[in-house]
Amino acid sequence: MSDTGVIWIVDDDRSIRWVLEKALSGAGYETRGFEQADDLLEALQSWEPAAILSDIRMPGMDGLTLLGKVHELRPQVPVIIMTAHSDLDSAVNAYGVGAFEYLPKPFDIDEVLDQVQRAVASRDGESAAQREVRGADGGIIGEAPSMQGVFRAIGRLARSNISVLINGESGTGKELVAQALHQHSPRAQQTFIALNMAAIPRELMESELFGHEKGAFTGAQSRRMGRFEQAQGGTLFLDEIGDMPPEAQTRLLRVLADGEFYRVGGVSPIRADVRIVAATHQDLELLVEQGRFREDLFHRLNVIRIQIPPLRERREDIPLLMDHFLSRAAEELGVPAKILRADALERLEAFSWPGNVRQLENTARWLTVMASGQEIHPQDLPPEILESAEAGPAESRDAEDWESVLGFWVERRHAAGGEGLMAEVEAAMIRAALKATAGRRQDAARLLGWGRNTLTRKLKELEGS
Numbered sequence: 001m002s003d004t005g006v007i008w009i010v011d012d013d014r015s016i017r018w019v020l021e022k023a024l025s026g027a028g029y030e031t032r033g034f035e036q037a038d039d040l041l042e043a044l045q046s047w048e049p050a051a052i053l054s055d056i057r058m059p060g061m062d063g064l065t066l067l068g069k070v071h072e073l074r075p076q077v078p079v080i081i082m083t084a085h086s087d088l089d090s091a092v093n094a095y096g097v098g099a100f101e102y103l104p105k106p107f108d109i110d111e112v113l114d115q116v117q118r119a120v121a122s123r124d125g126e127s128a129a130q131r132e133v134r135g136a137d138g139g140i141i142g143e144a145p146s147m148q149g150v151f152r153a154i155g156r157l158a159r160s161n162i163s164v165l166i167n168g169e170s171g172t173g174k175e176l177v178a179q180a181l182h183q184h185s186p187r188a189q190q191t192f193i194a195l196n197m198a199a200i201p202r203e204l205m206e207s208e209l210f211g212h213e214k215g216a217f218t219g220a221q222s223r224r225m226g227r228f229e230q231a232q233g234g235t236l237f238l239d240e241i242g243d244m245p246p247e248a249q250t251r252l253l254r255v256l257a258d259g260e261f262y263r264v265g266g267v268s269p270i271r272a273d274v275r276i277v278a279a280t281h282q283d284l285e286l287l288v289e290q291g292r293f294r295e296d297l298f299h300r301l302n303v304i305r306i307q308i309p310p311l312r313e314r315r316e317d318i319p320l321l322m323d324h325f326l327s328r329a330a331e332e333l334g335v336p337a338k339i340l341r342a343d344a345l346e347r348l349e350a351f352s353w354p355g356n357v358r359q360l361e362n363t364a365r366w367l368t369v370m371a372s373g374q375e376i377h378p379q380d381l382p383p384e385i386l387e388s389a390e391a392g393p394a395e396s397r398d399a400e401d402w403e404s405v406l407g408f409w410v411e412r413r414h415a416a417g418g419e420g421l422m423a424e425v426e427a428a429m430i431r432a433a434l435k436a437t438a439g440r441r442q443d444a445a446r447l448l449g450w451g452r453n454t455l456t457r458k459l460k461e462l463e464g465s
């Protein structure tokens with residue numbers, strides 16, 4: 001029998017059931033509440049609801065087990081999983097066994113209504129039970145509401161091939177999100193290739209992307225496959241897309257429009273079956289306005305946008321992330337994981353993390369090596385964190401202390417078995433000098449005490465490395 005238009009809610013928490021029932025009936029749905037998954041399953045033998053909203057953790061049968069059983073019995077019924085344990089794992093687990101949506105608690109009522117509406121509408125389309133079963137990967141940590149938005153976007157995009165543009169500061173996890181998009185896509189079994197536009201010398205960009213035929217240009221001694229060809233059937237992650245030179249932008253646009261490309265010097269077109277995920281820390285709209293990025297390409301890439309917030313805007317994730325990285329660092333080094341004292345954690349939570357999660361990860365490694373005891377005290381923290389707390393924002397800090405900061409860095413690298421530090425220092429100096437001179441090479445060279453040719457040569461070496 002059909003229970004058409006009726007939304008079933010299963011949650012052991014009576015108040016949650018009540019809130020949902022009120023909201024849904026206010027929106028014109030009939031509802032039926034269940035305290036336990038078993039009762040719902042029994043009713044499902046004789047009735048078929050329009051959709052099911054299920055809690056993930058309940059006494060007796062949990063939400064994901066219920067989900068599996070619902071799909072055996074009534075594969076066409078969409079299920080929305082609600083959970084307070086809001087990480088990507090449970091979301092992806094839910095998608096993997098065919099959930100329609102994933103709703104982290106505490107939820108917004110409008111969002112619940114929106115999802116229920118879409119779940120009901122989806123019944124006319126593809127059956128939720130036909131969703132591919134995929135394993136959970138975990139990996140991305142985040143309980144902050146802004147990260148939940150990111151996870152939901154990954155979940156929603158799971159079955160699609162559309163282009164995605166990821167925005168976020170350096171070290172916020174753009175590549176990780178791109179990988180998750182790939183892993184949860186129908187292309188998961190194919191290749192994921194990551195390419196950083198800022199790291200490829202301009203003159204080699206086209207050949208890197210599309211490959212070349214033998215003799216296409218001086219130095220092209222043999223035919224070479226480009227990244228597009230390598231990623232065939234899979235996903236190509238184009239990081240720092242804002243740094244793509246104009247000629248390459250034009251070619252990329254043509255590939256996206258035509259679905260085919262030519263190797264440099266090639267005459268026969270090659271079909272491009274590649275999903276593009278692009279990322280940037282820059283404001284692409286602004287680059288478009290300034291005429292530095294093609295507007296048509298921007299629109300092609302910007303079908304779906306995922307914005308990853310900087311770590312300082314999701315400080316509530318710092319304890320979780322720190323825990324995760326401390327245990328990982330300990331595992332890598334084969335030592336017991338250090339324990340962070342509450343006062344040390346407070347300092348970490350107050351820090352601005354300009355290098356975002358990457359900086360936090362490095363700090364966890366550093367602490368694992370450098371903190372003398374098993375517990376991490378505030379005084380064990382790296383100087384940049386201690387000093388920033390004492391002296392306020394980076395701008396107001398005494399610029400003369402760079403030598404001591406450098407000293408600490410060298411010590412830490414030495415303790416971690418580091419080598420070849422000068423190359424890193426030189427690269428950092430070059431970047432800093434170019435930043436300080438707004439990219440004017442002549443001025444940067446003078447600042448560094450080099451001739452312009454030396455700087456150009458060093459930059460070439462850096463690009464090639």
Ligand SMILES: Nc1ncnc2c1ncn2[C@@H]1O[C@H](COP(=O)(O)OP(=O)(O)OP(=O)(O)O)[C@@H](O)[C@H]1O
Nearest residue numbers: 139140141142169170171172173174175176357358
């Ligand atoms: N939410 C997260 N949970 C766990 N690890 C994370 C998270 N975000 C980032 N990381 C880790 O931080 C490091 C930096 O992440 P990633 O390389 O994805 O950043 P990015 O934004 O692509 O940086 P860039 O723009 O500099 O290339 C990686 O080691 C990644 O595994």
